[in-house]
Structures are given as C-alpha cells and as structure tokens.
Amino acid sequence: MTSTFPSERSRALAERVEAFVRSTVLAYERDARCGPHGPSDDLVRELRSRAREAGVLTPHILPDGSHLTQRETAVVLRASGLSPLGPVAVNTMAPDEGNMLLLGRIGTPLQKERFLAPLVRGEARSAFFMTEPAGQQGAGSDPSMLRTTATREGGRWRISGRKMFITGAQGATVGIVMARTGAPEAGRATLFLTELPHPAVRIERIVDTIDSAMPGGHAQVLIDDLLLSDEHVLGEVDEGFRHAQVRLAPARLSHCMRWLGAATRAQEIATGYATTRSGFGKLLVDHEGVGFMLADNAIELQQCALMIDWCAGVLDAGLPGTTESSMTKVAVSEALFRIADRCVQVMGGTGVARDTVVEQVFRETRAFRIYDGPSEVHRWALARKIKRDALALRA
Numbered sequence: 068m069t070s071t072f073p074s075e076r077s078r079a080l081a082e083r084v085e086a087f088v089r090s091t092v093l094a095y096e097r098d099a100r101c102g103p104h105g106p107s108d109d110l111v112r113e114l115r116s117r118a119r120e121a122g123v124l125t126p127h128i129l130p131d132g133s134h135l136t137q138r139e140t141a142v143v144l145r146a147s148g149l150s151p152l153g154p155v156a157v158n159t160m161a162p163d164e165g166n167m168l169l170l171g172r173i174g175t176p177l178q179k180e181r182f183l184a185p186l187v188r189g190e191a192r193s194a195f196f197m198t199e200p201a202g203q204q205g206a207g208s209d210p211s212m213l214r215t216t217a218t219r220e221g222g223r224w225r226i227s228g229r230k231m232f233i234t235g236a237q238g239a240t241v242g243i244v245m246a247r248t249g250a251p252e253a254g255r256a257t258l259f260l261t262e263l264p265h266p267a268v269r270i271e272r273i274v275d276t277i278d279s280a281m282p283g284g285h286a287q288v289l290i291d292d293l294l295l296s297d298e299h300v301l302g303e304v305d306e307g308f309r310h311a312q313v314r315l316a317p318a319r320l321s322h323c324m325r326w327l328g329a330a331t332r333a334q335e336i337a338t339g340y341a342t343t344r345s346g347f348g349k350l351l352v353d354h355e356g357v358g359f360m361l362a363d364n365a366i367e368l369q370q371c372a373l374m375i376d377w378c379a380g381v382l383d384a385g386l387p388g389t390t391e392s393s394m395t396k397v398a399v400s401e402a403l404f405r406i407a408d409r410c411v412q413v414m415g416g417t418g419v420a421r422d423t424v425v426e427q428v429f430r431e432t433r434a435f436r437i438y439d440g441p442s443e444v445h446r447w448a449l450a451r452k453i454k455r456d457a458l459a460l461r462a
C-alpha cells in the first residue's frame with residue numbers, strides 16, 4: 068500500500084520504528100512470557116532495552132518533551148502496531164501513551180518530574196482508573212454514575228471505591244484515579260495521582276478477557292481509604308471530567324493508529340497464505356471469494372488511514388475533536404474488526420490457530436469495539452449532536 072507521510076521527520080521515525088518491529092520484535096511474538104494477561108514485565112523490560120539500544124524508545128515524544136503532531140504520531144504509532152508487542156516495546160502503548168499526554172498537558176512541574184519522567188524513559192507503567200463494576204451500578208459508558216468518592220479530611224483526601232477493567236494496574240507504578248468530589252447530583256469529579264503499588268489500592272483479580280496485548284491485563288481493584296495530599300491532585304479539584312477530555316480524543320485515536328498497524332500485518336500474513344496455498348487447482352487468491360476479501364481489506368485499510376489522518380488534522384488545528392474522534396473510533400474499530408475477520412477466514416484453520424498473530428489481531432480488534440467508548444455510545448452521542456444542531460438551525 069502507498070503511504071504518505073506528513074513530514075520528513077515522521078517518515079524517518081516511522082521507518083526506523085517499522086524496521087525495529089520487523090527485525091527485532093516479531094521474533095518475540097511466540098515468547099512464553101506472552102500470557103493471557105499480556106506480556107510479563109520481564110519481557111517488557113527486555114523489549115524496551117532493545118528499543119532503547121535501537122534509538123526508537125518513546126518515538127512520539129521529542130527530547131525537549133514536546134510531542135509529534137497527531138498526524139505525525141499516526142504514522143509512527145501505526146508502524147509500532149505492526150506487532151501487538153510493538154507498542155509495548157517502543158513505549159507507545161495504551162494506557163501509558165494517553166497518560167503521558169495528559170500529565171504533560173496538565174501536570175505540575177513536580178508531578179511531571181515524579182510521575183511523567185519515568186514513563187517517558189520507559190522505566191515505569193501507568194494505569195487510568197475510571198470504570199467501575201457494572202454489578203454495583205458504577206461508571207461505565209455513563210461516567211456520571213461514578214461511585215468512587217474523594218472526601219476532604221484533615222487537609223488530605225480520602226478515596227474509596229471499586230474500579231474495573233483497569234488496564235495495567237498490576238505492575239504499574241503510577242495511577243490516575245477519577246473520583247467523585249461532591250454530591251452525586253453535582254456531577255463533579257477530580258483526578259488524583261497515586262504511587263503504585265499502594266497498600267490501599269488492592270488488586271482483587273485480573274479479569275480473564277478476550278484480548279492479551281496489554282501488560283498487567285485488566286484488573287478489578289479495591290481502593291480502600293487511600294489518603295492523598297493536595298500535591299496528588301492532577302489539574303483542578305472538581306474539573307476531573309473536563310481534564311479527562313484532554314486525554315479522551317487523542318487516546319481514542321491512538322488506539323486506531325496502533326490497531327491499524329496490527330490489521331495491516333494481518334493482511335500481509337493472509338496475503339502470504341492466499342498467494343502460496345492452493346486449492347482446486349489454483350492459488351487461493353485466484354478464487355474470487357478469497358481475492359475479493361483481500362481487496363475489501365485493502366480498501367478498508369486505506370479508508371481507516373485516511374479517517375485517522377483527517378481526525379488527527381482536526382486535533383492538530385487545536386480543536387477538541389470530540390465528534391470527529393467519535394466518528395473515527397466507530398468507523399475504524401468496526402472496519403479493523405471486519406478486516407481481521409476476513410484475514411482469519413482467508414487462512415482457514417490456520418486463521419484461528421495461535422501460529423500467527425492473525426488470531427490475536429481478531430481478538431484485540433473485538434475488544435477495541437468496547438473500550439474508549441462502545442460503538443453504540445458514540446453513535447448515540449453523534450445522534451444527540453445531530454438533533455441539537457438541527458434544532459438550533461430551526462430556532
């Protein structure tokens with residue numbers, strides 16, 4: 068596929084990251100340290116030391132602390148995503164990439180030194196604690212259902228609640244916790260930074276989920292009387308929802324970027340299969356049913372790249388990109404899942420075997436349709452906006 072690059076520096080970085088992922092990271096995909104709850108921290112350290120040696124660690128953040136533009140980030144993160152282990156290796160993975168962006172934008176100088184710097188150096192991992200258990204009617208698609216509370220006591224904050232699906236909480240050294248500050252009807256929340264592990268932040272279990280790319284897996288966590296000082300407040304008190312917006316659109320988009328890389332790789336593998344495997348006297352690719360699946364994939368991969376580039380351009384223009392990132396997240400997550408599904412189909416039994424990463428890309432892109440907003444929630448938000456705009460036009 069023809070790729071265009073928004074700048075020379077992004078081309079150079081993307082090419083270096085791609086070369087590193089192909090030459091070094093792919094060999095680790097069958098490593099025994101890749102478990103159902105993600106690669107072990109031992110493997111993460113090993114991969115990162117290889118990335119550091121190759122000069123491709125944290126490629127989206129420049130030595131002066133500034134970030135590539137979103138359009139530049141898109142091509143670099145796509146290159147890192149060519150293997151599910153690539154983002155882990157080069158430190159472009161979720162949730163750290165979004166957390167680094169948020170800390171860089173709203174952290175105090177002290178917080179940046181203490182919490183952000185080790186993340187940028189690839190020496191630490193972080194977690195974002197927002198979702199709560201459905202069984203307790205906590206926050207999920209509807210963040211206003213937040214039940215975790217932060218109350219002021221003797222000049223400190225006391226935080227209590229239960230969180231669910233917290234990616235990377237196990238093994239993280241930094242946590243960003245969203246807690247309600249004020250009465251439920253007031254709809255106010257605050258973000259807090261906490262060192263991890265912490266005796267008041269207990270991992271109750273790692274949930275067995277369909278996906279397996281993220282170190283630490285996804286944890287159910289009990290926060291039991293976590294005491295924090297004002298220095299741990301990230302941003303302003305009561306402005307948690309507004310601050311979380313800073314992370315929201317770029318983090319949604321960066322998932323699209325990385326998984327586009329993974330789906331690109333799945334298409335390469337399926338193409339390799341269909342152009343070498345024969346049946347009924349010809350190569351599989353020469354059967355129209357198979358060739359057309361690969362053709363549809365090529366079309367949808369290109370559509371995804373264009374949509375990501377468009378949304379990234381909106382963010383680069385300084386706009387919030389809330390609507391654009393919703394549209395992009397729905398379109399890209401659903402297209403990538405269709406692409407992965409076709410790759411599985413093209414490869415027959417090999418498609419569902421763990422012998423290649425195609426099977427994993429299928430599982431990962433299924434989960435992606437849920438996190439960072441299920442498709443229906445984005446469609447619902449878009450429909451509300453369409454209605455608002457239509458009514459405003461008539462007023």
Ligand SMILES: Cc1cc2nc3c(=O)[nH]c(=O)nc-3n(C[C@H](O)[C@H](O)[C@H](O)COP(=O)(O)OP(=O)(O)OC[C@H]3O[C@@H](n4cnc5c(N)ncnc54)[C@H](O)[C@@H]3O)c2cc1C
Nearest residue numbers: 195196197198207208232233234434437438439441443447
């Ligand atoms: C792999 C994975 C990693 C995650 N990592 C994190 C993390 O690191 N930190 C974190 O805080 N959370 C994380 N989450 C949680 C994720 O953000 C939530 O699962 C998601 O927001 C949906 O919330 P819920 O699971 O409570 O679903 P619910 O809110 O119970 O929704 C269930 C379904 O109802 C439908 N629905 C809901 N609202 C509407 C609506 N308005 N209109 C139409 N349909 C609707 C949708 O189909 C939705 O899928 C992760 C989840 C997964 C699967």
